Amino acid sequence: MPVRVEETSSSSSTSSSSSAPSQLSGENSSGHTSPPVCTLLTVGQAFSGTQNVSSLQKDEAWRVNVRIQGCDLDHGYLCGTMEALNVPMADTPVVTFWEGEIVDGKNYTFFTGKWEASSEDDIRHWTKFPSFQPFLEKVKVDGGKSLDLISYPYIFMRWKEQYFVNVGTDCGLTIAGFYYVCFSCTDGSINGFYYDPNSSPFQKLELKSTNEGRSGFSFSSYELQ
Numbered sequence: 001m002p003v004r005v006e007e008t009s010s011s012s013s014t015s016s017s018s019s020a021p022s023q024l025s026g027e028n029s030s031g032h033t034s035p036p037v038c039t040l041l042t043v044g045q046a047f048s049g050t051q052n053v054s055s056l057q058k059d060e061a062w063r064v065n066v067r068i069q070g071c072d073l074d075h076g077y078l079c080g081t082m083e084a085l086n087v088p089m090a091d092t093p094v095v096t097f098w099e100g101e102i103v104d105g106k107n108y109t110f111f112t113g114k115w116e117a118s119s120e121d122d123i124r125h126w127t128k129f130p131s132f133q134p135f136l137e138k139v140k141v142d143g144g145k146s147l148d149l150i151s152y153p154y155i156f157m158r159w160k161e162q163y164f165v166n167v168g169t170d171c172g173l174t175i176a177g178f179y180y181v182c183f184s185c186t187d188g189s190i191n192g193f194y195y196d197p198n199s200s201p202f203q204k205l206e207l208k209s210t211n212e213g214r215s216g217f218s219f220s221s222y223e224l225q
Contacts, residue, residue, distance in 0.1 A: 045067070049064055065083040096164055160179075
């Protein structure tokens, strides 16, 4: 979802966590363990909730819908659309297309390494998820390359919006930042925090899975250019 550029404030929030059952796992032909298999993280799955875009001036929350349009777990990739329904400066819902990186230790680590995010920024955002705490010390060393995430009941991701679908870039919103995301395989809930050094910090995304009909596309392999 696009986020309005605002002066940086010191607000922050935390997300909740809960225990979860074990997941299915396996190995591919190269001998690497595959990412966690989760029935709620699949093509066509829809989510709805809010994003808090509060600032020092006022509190505001946008209603948000997300749908997964593509998913390639072997390459740590997924993509989808995000729709913001009550953006004050927009006459219609604003839709963006995003691409995601799944933190699996093979394709991507907890260190972002781009989008103006330092390793300190990464640690500051990941530690807002209680489910990340067991990994903190190892992540500080190498970004979590040595971690075994295959049986963990949470999936960590980054979502980066690529373009506006139904409005122009002059709409008064920005998609310059990206989301740190934690996905629960128990109930399909999503918590995220938006990072953009030019926007209010720690804008919180909270989504729940819905029972809408599924649609989208899948592919056996996909390479980020």
